[in-house]
Amino acid sequence: MKDILTGKLVRLCASEPDESTKAFSAWDRDPEFAGLLHINPERFWSLKQAQKWAEEDAEKEADEFFFAIRALADEKMIGFTGLMDISWPNREAWVVIGIGEAGYRGRGYGTEAMSLILQYAFIELNLHRAALHAYEHNARALHSYEKIGFKREGRTRGVARRNNQPLNSINMGVLRSEWLVTQKGTP
Amino acid sequence: MFDIQIPLFESEDLRLGALDYEKDPEIEARWTHDPEFMRNMYLQPMRPLSQFQLKKKYEALEKKIQEEKKSYHFRIRSRADDRLIGFGEIYGIAPANATGFVRIGIGSGGDRGRGFGKQALALLMRYAFVELNLFRLTAFIPEYNTAGLAFFQKAGFVEEVCRREALERDGRRWDLLHYGLLADEWRARQK
Numbered sequence: 241m242k243d244i245l246t247g248k249l250v251r252l253c254a255s256e257p258d259e260s261t262k263a264f265s266a267w268d269r270d271p272e273f274a275g276l277l278h279i280n281p282e283r284f285w286s287l288k289q290a291q292k293w294a295e296e297d298a299e300k301e302a303d304e305f306f307f308a309i310r311a312l313a314d315e316k317m318i319g320f321t322g323l324m325d326i327s328w329p330n331r332e333a334w335v336v337i338g339i340g341e342a343g344y345r346g347r348g349y350g351t352e353a354m355s356l357i358l359q360y361a362f363i364e365l366n367l368h369r370a371a372l373h374a375y376e377h378n379a380r381a382l383h384s385y386e387k388i389g390f391k392r393e394g395r396t397r398g399v400a401r402r403n404n405q406p407l408n409s410i411n412m413g414v415l416r417s418e419w420l421v422t423q424k425g426t427p
Numbered sequence: 428m429f430d431i432q433i434p435l436f437e438s439e440d441l442r443l444g445a446l447d448y449e450k451d452p453e454i455e456a457r458w459t460h461d462p463e464f465m466r467n468m469y470l471q472p473m474r475p476l477s478q479f480q481l482k483k484k485y486e487a488l489e490k491k492i493q494e495e496k497k498s499y500h501f502r503i504r505s506r507a508d509d510r511l512i513g514f515g516e517i518y519g520i521a522p523a524n525a526t527g528f529v530r531i532g533i534g535s536g537g538d539r540g541r542g543f544g545k546q547a548l549a550l551l552m553r554y555a556f557v558e559l560n561l562f563r564l565t566a567f568i569p570e571y572n573t574a575g576l577a578f579f580q581k582a583g584f585v586e587e588v589c590r591r592e593a594l595e596r597d598g599r600r601w602d603l604l605h606y607g608l609l610a611d612e613w614r615a616r617q618k
Binding site: 279280281327329330331332368369371391393394395396397398399400401406411413415 | 470471472521523524525526562563565586587588589590591592593594595600605607609
């Protein structure tokens with residue numbers, strides 16, 4: 241049976257609250273990571289509070305599925321990906337992803353991780369569609385998502401505001417049927 | 428210029444106001460049994476509610492509004508006889524981004540097509556753009572809600588996103604549209 245959470249470069253896995261909390265607080269200090277990822281302004285929380293929430297989240301078993309992304313070569317936690325705001329009757333989920341370790345961006349790790357989370361969404365959760373949005377100026381991400389099979393579905397003007405200027409996002413979506421076509425011929 | 432004399436909560440026929448735990452549940456309970464109303468208002472499956480459940484829902488709503496401070500809920504009543512006509516919300520507000528979502532519903536079929544929705548939406552938009560200083564409003568409209576699409580288009584909203592096949596109802600897939608209106612666009616229409 242195929243390991244749907246493991247690719248050639250990365251694998252998706254669960255992480256202990258203390259490791260992921262520390263990783264996130266380090267990644268959030270990278271302006272490129274924080275600036276491209278966050279819609280709302282971020283606060284700093286103490287390690288104690290952040291860990292408490294991470295533990296509460298882990299206990300909740302909410303309708304969200306978050307994974308750590310680990311590089312296969314050295315087991316380093318390089319980012320996160322997940323499915324959230326899931327509507328079960330409509331079988332749609334929103335996908336989020338971020339590569340926290342700057343050295344691992346632009347090298348195919350994120351693209352493969354996105355491919356794995358979609359595999360989880362369509363093959364394990366039997367969802368019909370995955371949606372996402374990313375800032376219009378995040379060209380690298382948009383290109384990666386299109387390579388995977390996401391189709392542009394629109395543009396949200398002023399989804400966020402910084403320095404009193406509106407930032408726009410591109411909305412994208414991929415259907416299960418479309419994704420399956422991209423998988424044909426993949427072992 | 429900002430004119431404090433322009434009423435925020437009253438239009439020709441309607442008045443926006445707060446929940447009424449005594450009078451509203453009986454009327455709204457009926458609306459929750461109306462598939463057309465429920466499927467146009469909400470993206471989740473319709474679920475008929477008892478008056479008891481509605482009162483609990485009102486409590487939870489007011490608690491959530493108080494704690495999160497991210498939404499404004501308005502009851503729409505007729506000025507003539509204080510009758511509950513519907514409700515509207517500005518919700519999901521992100522203050523730093525000055526963005527929000529809007530939904531509005533006229534509960535009874537007999538009250539639709541009489542200009543009440545238009546009046547109520549006008550009040551909500553004024554509240555959003557003049558009082559809350561939002562930069563934009565978003566409305567989620569299912570493809571099958573053709574009256575809703577026309578309604579928001581007439582108000583100046585523009586289709587921004589088409590979430591293809593995002594909804595499944597009556598055994599088939601439907602698109603979910605995101606309609607958006609910017610504060611500047613709303614202001615231009617007020618001239």
